[in-house]
Amino acid sequence: MSQSFAKKTFKSIKGKAQKALHRSLDQHVKLAVTGLSGSGKTAFITALVKHLTTQADDKNLPFFDVMREHRHVATKVVPQEALKVPTFNYTRALSSLLPSDGMPTWPASTERINTLRLAIKYQSNAGLRGHFSPQSTLYLDIIDYPGEWLLDLPMLEQSYSQWCEQQYPLLTQPSRVNTSSDFLAAVEQLDLNAPVDENALAHIAQLYQSMLVGLKKDTKLAMLQPGRMLMPGDLQGAPLLLFFPVSGEINSDDVVAGSNLAHLIKRFNAYIKEVVKPFYNEHFRHFDRQIVLVDVLSALNEGHETLQEQSSVINQLLAHFNYGESGFFKRLFKPNIDKILFAANKSDHISAKHHKDLALLLDSLVHEQSNHLKFDGVQIETMAMSSITATQPRQITDKGQTLDCIYGKPLNEPDWLTYLPPQPPKRMLNKSEWPAQGFEFLSFSPMPSPDKQLKHIRLDHVMQYLLGDKLT
16 A cells, blocks of 8 residues: 555545544534525524624623633634535625615525535533533534425425325415416316427416416415425526426326326426435435524414415424434434424514514414424424514603504615504414404614624524534
8 A cells, every 4th residue: 555545545534533523522513594485594694693703792692601601712604515505695695784885785585505604612611522622613504595495395295196286276265366367277278188288388387487476476475386486596497397286186097198297297206306305315304403484473464374374384394304313323423403493583573572472473383393393302492583683672652651662664665663563463363363454564674783783682592592502
């Protein structure tokens, strides 16, 4: 064996051993930041990085143990290992929230998967880490991806027939029927057993895509599949996306070879194989911790059906993540998510005294699946928080009564406003309990910050829950 070959072999073995040691000492965590579109994922990641790097102290993050105990040394962004995945553009997102001039704006939504790695250096105070060195480093990989891509996970366990049975009836519901009318009319005219007509299928698929985009824009409905039609990227126009649901029972034995229906089935299966499964296998299976951001207030604005659908979709999605107890050997060879946090973001859009109500409502939305996860040893928490506060609390007196209001600039409006938000329900209401006037929660633009600092509500609680046990 040559000396150079021996050196290379030694370096390779050493590198693998170091990686194994890092994982065995819990020095590497993959955090999935998930949530449906508009839930605030980009703002959350930006705030997380900002508070861990340039705003990292016990006054700003008093409920994060490593800060409160003054054990945090420093945190910085370091090169990521996933070289094929774009880097989260932290600088651009931060510039939107803290511009050098002009009014701040919310950063652009996620349009593709991206990631960012943080190195968190801290003083160890116990266990194996403290024995080897008084200082340790936790490498935190933050993985962000479009919420729309989440929606495809339930399709992994469906045939084309089962998918149609679920999706097509939704299109006739009152919340969808106006937007879906052109698509439904075109599908009714299509002869599924006729020889394949590529132009006809492409035309109807475009109608279906336009319908999905319209529903996403005009409503907060959650069950919109396939998700890549909402954000296709380099798949735009590819035959892989040219499928749609049809009505009626589909018997696989009766499908005519070379027919329109045969091609729809073929494309559906190809989409699962070429798009959904690779995304699941390459990313979802390797997460260690997970935060699911939920825009509960916007769903309340849309009504009972939208909130119910959001609950149903979240519970379906959770069934497709890889959960389980994460002991030494499981972390070393087959990492599983062992902690999950459901966070009702934008809690600053209601008065502080109703934050608990918002958390209780979110807890009721995810209760169905959370029971199964707890049985599998997964720790679960629900919380109301704001990664970035866009309002200030204000108290006003009206007719001798003190009212807890908020002050801010409503989104896309020129004037600032003192506003009394409604109280969210403490649990999921049935249709007969829904208030006749509905709910009206305003959305707000981010506030200017003369000191170039971001303010939060309970972001330190979030950090402690997701990372606290890794920083001891």
